[in-house]
Amino acid sequence: MAIYTPRQAPSRTRKGLKKPGLRDKLAALLPQRKAKPTAYRPQQAIATGGQRGRQGTLLLKNSLLIGGLILIGVVFLWLTGRWLLQSDVFRLSDIRITGEQVTTERQILDLAGLQQGGSLLHFDVKAAMARIEAHPWVARVDIKTMWPSAVEIAVTEHQPFALVNVEAGAERHLYYLSLSGELFAEADEGQALDYPVMTGVRADKDIKAGAFVKGSLAEMADHLLQVAARGNTVLPIQAVSEVHIDEKRGLILYLVDRPFPIYFGTDRLQTKYYRLVKVLEQLYAKKLVDAVKEIRMDYLDDKVLVTGAQIDG
Structure with a gap:
């Protein structure tokens, strides 16, 4: 019957560490080379041909959608404008003129470019004032628009x-x-x-x-x-x-x-x-x-x- 004799473990220091050998001591005396850190290189996403096709299709759909919305908005504004111009809401029903003595109401209306039933949306106040004040007897004119269908013209004549x-x-x-x-x-x-x-x-x-x-x-x-x-x-x-x-x-x-x-x-x-x-x-x-x-x-x-x-x- 053989007798097993266990091998003794190498001796350790009081701190449980192995004593350094002669080779270790010599290696510690030599200068150490520092390892160069590995540069970080982010991974680049590589789009495949199928992915590029899907992106182009999505961009085309978005462009068509935006273009369609703009076209719908333009058409809506155009139709709204035509409806307003033809609507009776802004038809002139009340034109009041004051201060005329030498000038006549008919002259003031013609110079202003106004007539009963005309659209107030077409009326240019500044241009009308310039035409009326060009009359030799008119010293000053004030025009007030009262939406949606009334205009008041106050004429001051030379005395x-x-x-x-x-x-x-x-x-x-x-x-x-x-x-x-x-x-x-x-x-x-x-x-x-x-x-x-x-x-x-x-x-x-x-x-x-x-x-x-x-x-x-x-x-x-x-x-x-x-x-x-x-x-x-x-x-x-x-x-x-x-x-x-x-x-x-x-x-x-x-x-x-x-x-x-x-x-x-x-x-x-x-x-x-x-x-x-x-x-x-x-x-x-x-x-x-x-x-x-x-x-x-x-x-x-x-x-x-x-x-x-x-x-x-």
């Missing part, structure tokens, strides 16, 4: 206070004058002419772009008429018949019911006007106005010469 007889060579043209100094419209037959008239105005010298040239005798005559327009019981603007421009004598004023001229010159027009009021007041009070031949407001700075009648002062 004339005098007439200007403009000489252009051998021709004569009569224009209305506003308080702002604008010659805005030529007077036609049948229109009101009961205004003071400014005469002796030359188109090539006194007028530029529909207004009086600064510093001209025409501008001075306009200033004199505006002073008269402020209102005075003795000499209102309604009592003034004419203001004539004379290159040598300046401004000459004529009254409606008196034939004699009143010479103003070219300076201190407002002072002379109110001085004339006092002179006429005395003449009317003393019943001497019928004897007057002329009145010289430009005689001296502080004196008035009345020819044909004697007054105090």
Whole structure:
């Protein structure tokens, strides 16, 4: 009978580790080579021919779907627009015009391009305002659209206070004058002419772009008429018949019911006007106005010469 004798395990250190041999000690003394880390390379997805075909089919379907939706939207908007244009909802049933006196309602409607039953969707407010304001008698216009079927047009016309007889060579043209100094419209037959008239105005010298040239005798005559327009019981603007421009004598004023001229010159027009009021007041009070031949407001700075009648002062 054989006797089994177990092999003894190699001896260990107190920590349970094998003692290093001579080879291990020598290897530890030699420099160690560091292992190069392996670079990470992500796996690239490789599409097969079948996958590429499926992707192309999906892209084509999406493109067709988007194109179809856009086409449906365009058609819907077009049909909606046609329905709105033909619908009675936006048909004009109420057109109100205010402020017209010289201009007529028919003129304003034609210039605005409006008519009963027309579509409010077709109405261009800015273009209509430009056409109406191009009328010589219209100073300003305001247009309000009240959806879905009403428009309100408020017209402000020029207010004339005098007439200007403009000489252009051998021709004569009569224009209305506003308080702002604008010659805005030529007077036609049948229109009101009961205004003071400014005469002796030359188109090539006194007028530029529909207004009086600064510093001209025409501008001075306009200033004199505006002073008269402020209102005075003795000499209102309604009592003034004419203001004539004379290159040598300046401004000459004529009254409606008196034939004699009143010479103003070219300076201190407002002072002379109110001085004339006092002179006429005395003449009317003393019943001497019928004897007057002329009145010289430009005689001296502080004196008035009345020819044909004697007054105090």
